Amino acid sequence: MNILLSVIVLFGIFFVLLFLGVPISVGIVISSLATTLMNLPWDQVIFIIMQKMNSGVESFSLLAIPLFILAGNIMNNGGIARRLINFAKLIVGRIPGALAHTNVLGNMLFGALSGSAVAAAAAIGGTLNPMEEEEGYDPAFSTAVNIASAPTGLLIPPTSAFIVYSSIAGGVSISALFMAGYVPGILMGLVAMVIAFFYAKKHNYSVTEKVPMKDAIRITLDALPSLLLIVIVIGGIVGGIFTATEGAGIAVLYCAILSLIYRSVDFKTLMKILLDSANTSGIILFLIAASSAMSWVMAYTGIPNAISNAIMSVSDNKYVILLLMNVVLLIVGTFLDITPACLIFTPIFLPIVTSLGMNLVQFGVVLTFNMCLGTMTPPVGSVLFVSCGISKLPIEKVIRTLIPYVVAEIILLLLVTYIPAISLALPTAMGLV
Structure with missing residues (x-):
């Protein structure tokens, strides 16, 4: 079958269905079926697609995803967000625009605990x-700060995005990916804080009152049990004490115990948490199953190698190719959620980054960073819509204030792409790379 025709049919049908409002997972399955039917009998196609969808989610490591989702939902309803906000305010409260910096640090902490940018933006x-x-903050400024900092939780572990990437890339250590995400994720938050600082200085936003030592100790002790979750889960995974899936189970147990201690979750709330977690997990796992089928279709028709050869033929310059790859991923990120984008485009770009000598751990961070920026931008930016919904502002009023953050974070993305040490120094120092 002609590869160009396969590309047109596969992605043409998929994007047409996407613009028509068809669910992403359904669009992936339909476009995959249509492409395969051009070369195989329908009975074989149905059998193969169903088989690939089933095998796509038949993975022990992917079990970590619903467990981390459940842990994040328990935290979101368990009074943990307020304790983290108080702790963040204690640390950055004396900087001009204190509440904006609290927002950034709070998103970094809560996102790291929950692994969800949307949950962090909402909570x-x-x-x-x-x-x-x-306090008189410009609502567009407050909303932009929340949008720019919420995606840090997709880079700072534990994060499901790295688990999904590891399952597709094959042989890439989840522990190494987790460690590689720390520095880029923290830098992403710091970039947002720097821009917020200059905006706050320009508009004379106040600092918070100095907290007495007694209250500071109480606030720290109050937040400490929540913060210990990161140490227990990440320390256990990196130390080889348990796998990422086992760590996710421990996270659920730990969050449940905290909620019982805080007495913030009753039986009715618990049932709602379980139902919401099941719904979200079902959506994500079906996306993974559908994307696994599409990945097989692309491999069968030779699409990844064809696209790889086309991009490599544009230039012999490594930096130009990496720039082009980032441009494609940034565009993709504005249309697709992080899970399907990772599953679909990882097989396409792996041959390219492998030929360029890029470490696959670094590529995992670059890919996830691109998708983080996609959550901030229209037309399908989940964090953008959630944050604007919270502040009740139309998107067009927020975009202008958001632009400096997006530009600065794109520059940071390029630094992460071109300077391997930013993502690889920490896992290398720990002997994971």
Whole structure:
């Protein structure tokens, strides 16, 4: 079958269905079926696609995803967000624009615990937005800060994005990916804080009152049990004490115990948490199954190698090729959620980065960083829509204030792409790379 025709049919049908509002997973399955039917009998096609979808989710490591989702939902309803906000405010409260910096640090902490940018944007932004409004902050500024910092949780581990990438890339250590995400994720948050600082200085935003030592100790001790989750889960995974899936199970147990201690989750709330977690997990796992089928279709028709050869023929310059790859991923990220984008485009770009000598751990971070930026931008930016919904502002009023953050984070993305040490220094020092 002609490879060009396969590309047109596969991606043409998929994007047409996407623009028509068909669910992404359904669009992936339909476009995969249509492409395969051009070369195989329908009975074989149905059998193969179903088999690939089943094998795509038949992985022990992927079991970590629903468990981390459940842990994040327990935290979101368990009073943990408020304790993290108080702790963040204690650390950055004396910087001009204190509440904006609290928002950034709160998103970094909560995102690292929950692994969800949307959950962080809703929990931290939803709590701080009314406080910032009372202090006279520009609502567009507050919303932009929340949008720019919420995706840090997709880079700072534990994060499901790295688990999905590891399952597709094959042989890439989840522990190494987790460690590689720390520095880029923290830098992403710091970039947002720097821009917020200059904006706050320009508009004379106040600092918070100095907290007495007694209160500071109480706030720290109150947040410490939540922060210990990162140490227990990441320390156990990196130390080889348990796998990522076992770590996710421990995270669920730990969060459940915290919620019982805080007495913040009753039986009715628990049932809602379980139902929401099951719904979200079902959506993500079906996306993984559908994307696994599409990945097989692309491999069968030779699409990844064809696209790889086409991109490599544009230039012999490594930096130009990496720039082109980032441009494609940035565009893709504006249309697709992180899970299907990772599953679909990892097989396409792996031959390219392998031929360029890029470490696959670094590529995992670059790919995830691109998808983080996609959550901030229209037309399908989940964090953008959630944050604007919280502040009740139309997107067009927020975009102008958001642009400096997006530009700065794109520059940071290029640094992460061209300077391997930013993502690889920490896992290399720990002997994981």
